[in-house]
Amino acid sequence: MYCTNCGHQRADADLTCTQCGARVRTFPPPPVIPNYLVQSILVTLCCCLPAGIVAIVFSAQVNSKLAAGDVAGAKAASQNAKTWAWVAFGVGVAIALVKVVLVAIAAMHNG
Numbered sequence: 588m589y590c591t592n593c594g595h596q597r598a599d600a601d602l603t604c605t606q607c608g609a610r611v612r613t614f615p616p617p618p619v620i621p622n623y624l625v626q627s628i629l630v631t632l633c634c635c636l637p638a639g640i641v642a643i644v645f646s647a648q649v650n651s652k653l654a655a656g657d658v659a660g661a662k663a664a665s666q667n668a669k670t671w672a673w674v675a676f677g678v679g680v681a682i683a684l685v686k687v688v689l690v691a692i693a694a695m696h697n698g
C-alpha cells in the first residue's frame with residue numbers, strides 16, 4: 588500500500604504514514620442491509636402472489652443499489668421489501684382466516 592498523502596510506501600498494518608505522519612485513510616466496511624429476499628419468496632409462494640412479487644422486486648434492488656454505492660437507496664429498498672413481505676403475509680393470513688370461517692359456516696349449514 589502507498590500513502591494517499593505523499594505516496595510513500597507503507598506497511599498495510601500502519602495507521603499513520605512513516606514518511607509524512609498523515610493518518611492513513613481507512614475505508615469503513617460496507618453496511619450490512621438485509622434484503623429480505625428469502626422472506627419475500629416464502630410469502631410469494633405461501634401467502635400472497637402480487638404483494639410477494641413487489642417484495643421480491645424491492646429485495647433485488649437492495650443488493651444492486653448497495654453494489655452501486657447507493658446506501659440510502661438500498662436502505663429504502665430494504666424497508667420497502669420488509670413492508671411488502673409483511674403485507675403479503677398479512678393478506679395470506681387474512682385469506683386463510685376467511686377460508687376457515689367459510690368452511691365452518693358451510694359445515695354448520697350442512698350439519
Ligand SMILES: [Zn+2]
Nearest residue numbers: 590593604607
Ligand atoms: Zn505519507
